Amino acid sequence: MTRLQLIQQIKRQQSYLCIGLDTDLSKIPIHLQHRPNAVVEFNKAIIDATKDFCVSYKINTAFYEAIGAKGWDAMEETVGYIPATHLKIADAKRGDIGNTSSQYARAFFETLQFDAITVAPYMGEDSIRPFLEYDNKWTIVLGLTSNKGAADFELLKTADAIPVYEKVITTVAKWGSINNLMFVTGATKAEEFTHIRELVPDHFLLVPGVGFQGGSLAEVSKYGMSKDCGLLVNASRAIIYAGETESFAAEAAAVAHQYQVEMASYLQGI
Amino acid sequence: MTRLQLIQQIKRQQSYLCIGLDTDLSKIPIHLQHRPNAVVEFNKAIIDATKDFCVSYKINTAFYEAIGAKGWDAMEETVGYIPATHLKIADAKRGDIGNTSSQYARAFFETLQFDAITVAPYMGEDSIRPFLEYDNKWTIVLGLTSNKGAADFELLKTADAIPVYEKVITTVAKWGSINNLMFVTGATKAEEFTHIRELVPDHFLLVPGVGFQGGSLAEVSKYGMSKDCGLLVNASRAIIYAGETESFAAEAAAVAHQYQVEMASYLQGI
Numbered sequence: 142m143t144r145l146q147l148i149q150q151i152k153r154q155q156s157y158l159c160i161g162l163d164t165d166l167s168k169i170p171i172h173l174q175h176r177p178n179a180v181v182e183f184n185k186a187i188i189d190a191t192k193d194f195c196v197s198y199k200i201n202t203a204f205y206e207a208i209g210a211k212g213w214d215a216m217e218e219t220v221g222y223i224p225a226t227h228l229k230i231a232d233a234k235r236g237d238i239g240n241t242s243s244q245y246a247r248a249f250f251e252t253l254q255f256d257a258i259t260v261a262p263y264m265g266e267d268s269i270r271p272f273l274e275y276d277n278k279w280t281i282v283l284g285l286t287s288n289k290g291a292a293d294f295e296l297l298k299t300a301d302a303i304p305v306y307e308k309v310i311t312t313v314a315k316w317g318s319i320n321n322l323m324f325v326t327g328a329t330k331a332e333e334f335t336h337i338r339e340l341v342p343d344h345f346l347l348v349p350g351v352g353f354q355g356g357s358l359a360e361v362s363k364y365g366m367s368k369d370c371g372l373l374v375n376a377s378r379a380i381i382y383a384g385e386t387e388s389f390a391a392e393a394a395a396v397a398h399q400y401q402v403e404m405a406s407y408l409q410g411i
Numbered sequence: 412m413t414r415l416q417l418i419q420q421i422k423r424q425q426s427y428l429c430i431g432l433d434t435d436l437s438k439i440p441i442h443l444q445h446r447p448n449a450v451v452e453f454n455k456a457i458i459d460a461t462k463d464f465c466v467s468y469k470i471n472t473a474f475y476e477a478i479g480a481k482g483w484d485a486m487e488e489t490v491g492y493i494p495a496t497h498l499k500i501a502d503a504k505r506g507d508i509g510n511t512s513s514q515y516a517r518a519f520f521e522t523l524q525f526d527a528i529t530v531a532p533y534m535g536e537d538s539i540r541p542f543l544e545y546d547n548k549w550t551i552v553l554g555l556t557s558n559k560g561a562a563d564f565e566l567l568k569t570a571d572a573i574p575v576y577e578k579v580i581t582t583v584a585k586w587g588s589i590n591n592l593m594f595v596t597g598a599t600k601a602e603e604f605t606h607i608r609e610l611v612p613d614h615f616l617l618v619p620g621v622g623f624q625g626g627s628l629a630e631v632s633k634y635g636m637s638k639d640c641g642l643l644v645n646a647s648r649a650i651i652y653a654g655e656t657e658s659f660a661a662e663a664a665a666v667a668h669q670y671q672v673e674m675a676s677y678l679q680g681i
Contacts, residue, residue, distance in 0.1 A: 163511070203507060203514035209522045210487060213480040234507050236531060237473060238558040241433070244473035252479045261506060261531045263553055265560020283533055288508040290535020293582060298570040305564065305575060312563060 142228050142256045143277055144320045144369075147345070150196045150226055151370050155405035158397060159197035159230065159347070161377025162187065162219060163204050168382055170389045180205075180215040183389075185222050187381050190390035194401035197228035197373055199347075200255075220253055228373070230281065230347070231255040239267040246271045250278050257281055259325060259347070262309045266316060273317045280322055281347050284310045284337065287327030310340050319343045323373070326365065334364035343367055348374045358400070362407040370411050376400060412498050412526045413547055414590045414639075417615070420466045420496055421640050425675035428667060429467035429500065429617070431647025432457065432489060433474050438652055440659045450475075450485040453659075455492055457651055460660035464671035467498035467643055469617075470525075490523055498643070500551065500617070501525040509537040516541045520548050527551055529595060529617070532579045536586060543587045550592055551617050554580045554607065557597030580610050589613045593643070596635070604634035613637055618644045628670070632677040640681050646670060 151157050162184050166174060169183045176182055188198065200219060205212035223229050235245040235258065242260075249258045250272075257279035260269055272280040285295055285306040295306040310324055323345040326337055337346070346365055351358050351374050358374060365372050380400075384392030421427050432454050436444060439453045446452055458468065470489060475482035493499050505515040505528065512530075519528045520542075527549035530539055542550040555565055555576040565576040580594055593615040596607055607616070616635055621628050621644050628644060635642050650670075654662030 165514075201507075201511060201514075203505070203511045203518065206483075206518035207514040207522060209518070210480050210483040212518075213476075213483040217480060232507075234505065234531070234534075235473070237471075237502075237504050238556070238560075241471060241473045244435075244471075244477040248473065248476035248479070248482075252477060261504070261533050263531050263533045263564060264504075264556050264558060265563030265565070267558050267560040269560075286508070286534050288534060288537050290508075290537040290539075293535030294533060294575065294579060295535070297575065297578060299575075300568040300570060300572065302570065305567065305569075308567060309564060 142279075147196070147228055148369050151408070152411060154193070154196050154401070155408055156194055156196055156401040157370050157372045157374055157404055157408070158195040158400045159199050159228070159373045159375040160187070160191055160195045160380055160397060161199045161201060161232070161349075161375050162381065163201040163377045164381065165204055166208065170385055170387065172387060178215070180212070181218045184215075184219045186390040187393050188222055190394040191380065191397040192224055192227065194394065194397040195227065197230060198223050199230040199232045199375055199377075201377070202231060202233045217253060220255060228257060228279070229255045230257040230259070232259045234259050234261050234283065236261040236264055236268045238264065239271060242268050243271040246275060250275050257323070259283065262313060269313060269316060273321055278321065280317060282309070282313050282322065282324055284324035285327050285333060286325060287349055291327060307340065310337065314341055314344065319345075323347050325349065332364070334361065338365065338367065343369070343371065345371050345373060348372060351376055358403055359407075362404070366407065370408065374404070412549075417466070417498055418639050421678070422681060424463070424466050424671070425678055426464055426466055426671040427640050427642045427644055427674055427678070428465040428670045429469050429498070429643045429645040430457070430461055430465045430650055430667060431469045431471060431502070431619075431645050432651065433471040433647045434651065435474055436478065440655055440657065442657055448485070450482070451488045454489045456660040457663050458492060460664035461650065461667040462494055462497065464664065464667040465497065467500060468493050469500040469502045469645055469647075471647070472501060472503040487523060490525060498527060498549070499525045500527040500529070502529045504529050504531045504553065506531040506534055506538040508534065509541060512538050513541040516545060520545050527593070529553065532583060539583060539586060543591055548591065550587060552579070552583050552592065552594055554594035555597050555603060556595060557619055561597060577610065580607065584611055584614065589615075593617050595619065602634070604631065608635065608637065613639070613641065615641050615643060618642060621646055628673055629677075632674070636677065640678065644674070
């Protein structure tokens with residue numbers, strides 16, 4: 142998916158919502174848990190019910206790997222079910238030496254046909270380049286994350302008084318362009334969005350943590366939005382586990398719709 | 412596997428060799444490539460031929476993920492075939508917020524029954540803790556890697572003139588112990604081993620990059636060895652792709668044996 146297609150989809154849907162399919166078998170409605178293909182059945186119902194309110198789905202690979210090869214099958218079936226209009230993100234946090242990152246790129250961009258993958262920057266340029274070599278695919282590099290542990294290394298000050306995460310963003314930005322590179326930017330640090338926007342005024346930012354991690358959609362939108370929107374705001378548990386009964390999909394849709402309506406109000410003029 | 416068991420195995424085998432099963436279908440002998448379960452067949456032959464010369468096998472998840480769900484099956488079958496005497500490492504470089512890292516820990520320690528996993532430190536403490544919670548399992552955190560990209564962020568100087576990788580090692584060392592924590596330490600930087608040994612005198616170090624990445628086993632052993640050995644030196648392509656014909660397993664064994672003989676000479680007194 143190109144940048145233009147993504148922006149058009151945001152305008153059409155009046156939404157920059159990404160829904161995280163962090164599907165945990167033990168948390169889905171009890172009536173589904175014992176079905177042979179429970180995870181896929183749940184995901185398909187969520188996708189059908191919410192696709193009008195979002196522009197992207199993010200699949201957290203950990204939840205699928207936890208159940209082994211059948212989890213990998215469920216991931217494949219789920220990604221294949223997401224409409225082509227929606228950006229398909231593998232939230233995989235991969236990254237390794239060049240020839241290994243090439244294999245990860247192949248796994249997620251070719252075998253699984255995702256549009257985007259999250260990548261960890263610790264190992265530097267040759268760990269990220271192989272992902273950037275694909276046309277019309279997106280590499281979403283961890284910048285500043287929303288968890289407590291971000292303080293340990295991401296916020297560590299470097300010799301020129303700039304935090305590590307900022308070095309990561311400015312350095313990685315040189316390896317790609319606004320057409321193939323995004324950054325993960327934690328929603329619990331809305332005051333830092335202004336600063337990040339100075340560093341990368343036009344890149345898309347993937348914002349996790351709105352919902353159960355405590356971020357505020359209003360603040361993120363106020364400080365993070367660019368002239369082309371430039372935001373994908375993710376919610377996972379707040380939407381997919383909104384209901385616990387047979388009406389779970391309708392309840393998920395209702396929450397997703399709430400997000401969409403709020404987002405439409407921030408998108409005025411876009 | 413406990414630290415004591417690992418040390419005993421090193422003494423018994425007179426080896427601290429880890430063999431990396433970075434099995435790429437396009438690189439295995441042609442006579443195997445079209446067999447239905449080629450990757451597993453290749454891995455089993457390599458394991459049978461080399462197990463007397465090493466103490467560990469490391470499975471690089473990227474190469475299995477690249478072929479989808481059947482790759483995950485191949486990984487499961489391979490790890491199940493590794494003898495219980497050998498440390499089974501998932502070279503997965505995972506790491507995410509706490510509840511996601513818990514799922515990765517479950518995937519690799521429970522579902523796949525690995526003894527160890529490599530973990531990326533960027534996201535900090537809550538991304539690493541879930542792996543450390545397992546008894547008799549090992550978390551192998553990226554310290555200083557052997558690739559060119561290590562210069563981008565790992566070697567970046569922090570405000571107190573210490574490189575990021577050193578902050579990672581000293582900080583992460585406080586979260587675990589020598590019984591459940593190791594560090595990945597790049598073999599192309601042998602002069603830095605002395606310094607890393609001052610920081611973590613007793614931790615095991617997993618050393619990639621001896622072989623095709625250009626490290627020197629003699630130097631790594633001289634500067635990196637602790638009183639209990641404290642080293643696992645990995646070689647992947649140099650061993651598994653030593654031969655291209657039907658005698659590939661014997662050729663792999665011959666190279667592994669060379670490593671073992673050289674290692675035995677450095678292990679004198681251990």
